[in-house]
Amino acid sequence: MKKLMFALAVASLSSGVYAQQGSSSSSSPVIVEESAEVMEVPTDKYKVETNRFFDNWFLSFGGGAQVLFDDYGNDLDFKKRISPTFNVAIGKWFTPGLGLRLQLSGIQAKSAARSDNAPYIRGGEQDGGFYKQKFNYLNLHGDILFNVSGMIAGYNPDRVYDFIPYTGFGYNRLLDKPHTRALAVNFGIINRFRITDAWDINLELSGMVTEDRFDGKVQGKAADMTIGASLGFAYNFTQRGFKHVPDVNAIMALSASQMDAINAALAEQIAQNQKLKKQLANQQPVEVVNEKVIVKEVPAAPQSIFFEIGSSVLPPKSEVNLQTIAQMMKDNPNMTLSLTGYADSDTGSAAWNKQLSENRANAVADALVKLGVNKNRLAVVGKGGVETLTPPSFNRRVIIEAQ
Known part of the structure; x- marks a missing residue:
């Protein structure tokens, strides 16, 4: 039941959020739209993406x-x-x-x-x-x-x-x-x-x-x-300017606040369940004949842990998310997780990015093991450098997904 509620809460939160980059300039801010409200993703004004040789x-x-x-x-x-x-x-x-x-x-x-x-x-x-x-x-x-x-x-x-x-x-x-x-x-x-x-x-x-x-x-x-x-x-000539790097710590703090909101919602649901149990206990039992209740487990929505450029060191703010995921694993002993590491293809060679993505996935796995998760329940893989998301810094991550 906890797993189901967690999945629904995270899925409803994740489905309303998407990132996009302004098209008129390479330095346009990254915008996030959530529930019809527009806000700017926090960026570090002293850090920029490494530019290409023919830029600037x-x-x-x-x-x-x-x-x-x-x-x-x-x-x-x-x-x-x-x-x-x-x-x-x-x-x-x-x-x-x-x-x-x-x-x-x-x-x-x-x-x-x-x-x-x-x-x-x-x-x-x-x-x-x-x-x-x-x-x-x-x-x-x-x-x-x-x-x-x-x-x-x-x-x-x-x-x-x-x-x-x-x-x-x-x-x-x-x-x-x-x-x-x-x-x-x-x-x-x-x-x-x-x-x-x-x-x-x-x-x-x-x-x-x-x-x-x-x-x-x-x-x-x-x-x-x-x-x-x-x-x-x-x-x-051609491409002028630099791309701001999103502030990973600020993003992780935002993610932590979202997790706090989810945990609060779960606590409210648990309290409501306890109340319903007491009400049911005071009612006369009803015999149900030939009725089957099928509960289908819904895997939790994917979670992302972001990293600094060229680094496989876990950001301090990721601890809150990992603790929540570790607790979910303890509450669902049959659940397994896939940890898929990525790097951004704009920086570093293919071989370097492959190793870096594996190191990032292993860093997340090691942290979960320290929190009590059996390593046999974790599938770790590194996908190397990708350019799936914009800006490129969003590709420096590990995706955690329930199997």
């Missing part, structure tokens, strides 16, 4: 101005040292907070020299006894991008502004003869403003520290440096 690539380009600070640059009026600059880059965001890019920048630099034998001289001697220098160059550098906004406030696909410092290493080559070459350290800040899903505006403040020979003059100074600013655009 971008191409950026911009132009602006810069100033060179070197040995004798101060001899030249500051306004006359301002020179044009450009940049073009390709990169990828691996997480909402961490990305890489390869950028080509440069174009022109202006300075001063105190000898007409210095390279890159333009014109004759100026008032003050110095000579103007102007040369063209290219700087190729790789940078690590840190989206501080995402790191501090969590991933938000609709955020309009992102604060993105970066640092990296590069290589300079002058296009004028002599073709000086120099190593460089690059740094700066990208102020990114989202316009659409595909386009951003970038206001970039950039700096470069390079070897003293960069300007063709080696005067004992530690290094030369450029400081610049540029305005440009970034185009985001």
Whole structure:
């Protein structure tokens, strides 16, 4: 009788719940509809799904101005040292907070020299006894991008502004003869403003520290440096954004509250049964001839235990569900359970996911055995990686089903 009531309660609860993902964006929230009420499945704003290799690539380009600070640059009026600059880059965001890019920048630099034998001289001697220098160059550098906004406030696909410092290493080559070459350290800040899903505006403040020979003059100074600013655009290819990971602990807490509600309903039914038994005991017995009562056992609706990505460790919140299932097994000594483990096919190899799914199923089996269930009554199997449910994190589970 307990098994029958448990099955009906769980089945009625399970049949009214389904999950779906918004179709307009990969970052749309997962929605659950229950009894005509809509609620959002809790997610962890600091955790996202691992993206695919071709997701979150971008191409950026911009132009602006810069100033060179070197040995004798101060001899030249500051306004006359301002020179044009450009940049073009390709990169990828691996997480909402961490990305890489390869950028080509440069174009022109202006300075001063105190000898007409210095390279890159333009014109004759100026008032003050110095000579103007102007040369063209290219700087190729790789940078690590840190989206501080995402790191501090969590991933938000609709955020309009992102604060993105970066640092990296590069290589300079002058296009004028002599073709000086120099190593460089690059740094700066990208102020990114989202316009659409595909386009951003970038206001970039950039700096470069390079070897003293960069300007063709080696005067004992530690290094030369450029400081610049540029305005440009970034185009985001194909799939942009990340998928939030559902908060497993919150989901398990929700599941625990549902189990509490089921247990309360069962307790109420038991009390009602006791009341009916007392009423029947006070009535005259009625003889029933040739009447058969057939009770068909209804297996309990499948239960799911969810796991973190790449893990086979049982979440703490799963203990409530497992205790209830263990008690049901004790109350129904002829019942057996199948424990079917799964992993999501979006992460890991097929062999890894197969082993992970088996480990998850065995973890549930071990927990039930510790709660007093005979291991011979448990059928354990791992199905490997699947993509049955959306989002992929819902596939990281073990399904418990009565046989």
